Amino acid sequence: MNKLKNLDEAFSFFEARTNLEKGIPLGNPNRVYRLDRMKALCGAFGNPQESFRSIHLAGSKGKGSTAAYIAALLTSAGRRVGVYASPHLLNYRERFRIQGENFPETAGLSTAQMLIKKLPEIEGNLPGEGGATTFELLTLFAFLLFRDSGCDTAVLETGLGGRLDATNVISSPEAVVFTPIEREHTEILGNRLKDIAEEKAGIMKSVPYRGLAFSASQHFITRQVIKRKAAETGMKLLELPLSLHSITMGQTSDTEDRFSWQLSWKNGNQELISLSMGGRIQANNAALALMVVRELESGFRGGSKVLAEVSLPGRFQFLQHHPAVVLDGAHTPRSVAALAEAFIRITAEDDDIRPILLFGSVEGKDHQSMARKLCGGSNPCFREVIISTPGTFKPSNPAV
CATH class of the missing domain: 3.40.1190.10 (Mur-like, catalytic domain)
Structure with missing residues (x-):
């Protein structure tokens, strides 16, 4: 070379x-x-x-x-x-x-x-x-x-x-x-x-x-x-x-x-x-x-x-504040549950806050368990959930 x-x-x-x-x-x-x-x-x-x-x-x-x-x-x-x-x-x-x-x-x-x-x-x-x-x-x-x-x-x-x-x-x-x-x-x-x-x-x-x-x-x-x-x-x-x-x-x-x-x-x-x-x-x-x-x-x-002072991209990262846009790379059921807990705490402080979730999972991940963690419960914290695919890296089928 x-x-x-x-x-x-x-x-x-x-x-x-x-x-x-x-x-x-x-x-x-x-x-x-x-x-x-x-x-x-x-x-x-x-x-x-x-x-x-x-x-x-x-x-x-x-x-x-x-x-x-x-x-x-x-x-x-x-x-x-x-x-x-x-x-x-x-x-x-x-x-x-x-x-x-x-x-x-x-x-x-x-x-x-x-x-x-x-x-x-x-x-x-x-x-x-x-x-x-x-x-x-x-x-x-x-x-x-x-x-x-x-x-x-x-x-x-x-x-x-x-x-x-x-x-x-x-x-x-x-x-x-x-x-x-x-x-x-x-x-x-x-x-x-x-x-x-x-x-x-x-x-x-x-x-x-x-x-x-x-x-x-x-x-x-x-x-x-x-x-x-x-x-x-x-x-x-x-x-x-x-x-x-x-x-x-x-x-x-x-x-x-x-x-x-x-x-x-x-x-x-x-x-x-x-x-x-x-x-x-x-x-x-x-x-x-x-x-x-x-x-x-x-x-x-x-x-x-x-x-x-420690920060990493994609870890509950605020892309902007008004309105708030948060990016997180949670990709296991346990980490997704922790992410959902964080949003539940945020929404509990203000009943008017009900964010929209855009969710995508690469192929090979336990997407069903993650979806249950994010969308389950009698009082889900998300107003709307949009299922997509996260780019072309190990692409998955959002319909599955």
Whole structure:
């Protein structure tokens, strides 16, 4: 490939590979879901994933915001932090953040050019068929970018599952974090919640020191899987429900796009936090992030002001205020239920507010359960529900 003119060319090169985010290729999924190829890729580039400390997240929902909260808190504690998240909303650049900001274009272009130039000489010797996948190349790009940018810590989201995810080549994570796990991606991870939890718990590892694992509130089946895996690996497991007594709504914020929550910890501490991303699920994500960082950074007691500045596109995002237009990417029954709760709270404050819901689900999601969460109940909060399809990415049939 000739010299890159811009990063868009690099991302187009990556996307031209087998892109599992757009669907599973026919045949044996193990052909593309395997770690030996990613390990070989990283080895050919000097194992960049071992050049920084890693916080590794797995779960069905809440990884993006939890990762952003953790990264912001660690940055405020003095670390240089990179974040690798997926998927993106508008542009691949959203997946890679350094110190809470977009990475410098020149740095990204240099990293991508080096990766693409070297790839042909090593790809023929990689395990498996068809070469590196889109996600593997994006993950390798993240590792190289963070290394070359001098990051001392990376907060990494799994893309799908955990055990065979491309991010799971890190050998000694500083911590692993589990956000709520639900039944999803059954064609790859298995049909039972236990199977899915086993795959995601695969990011837990035996490390030279006693590693740390953190978990949000989980279904009892998932919790048992995580506890067993912690015992097998020797990781110390810290569970949010055992540390946090309750979360209640705080006083109304001075601004429309801030949501206040009172955290009551079981050690007796009371804490008021303000978040730009709405919904109780975000309060839980923020509490989980606080627990993680306070365990990793001895003496760290701040956080409230830092959390208030964290925002991500598509997470209860106000596109405008008059009239209010809110965008949210909830895509599991549990996250949709939390979204509905947020709207119920808003409409309860003013009987005249009955918003219109425009809802679309990509193929493969549990659209029936999500629809019941949004439209059920004797007093639904939406005046009208319009079913559509969310663009051309894994298109679905709105009539189903």
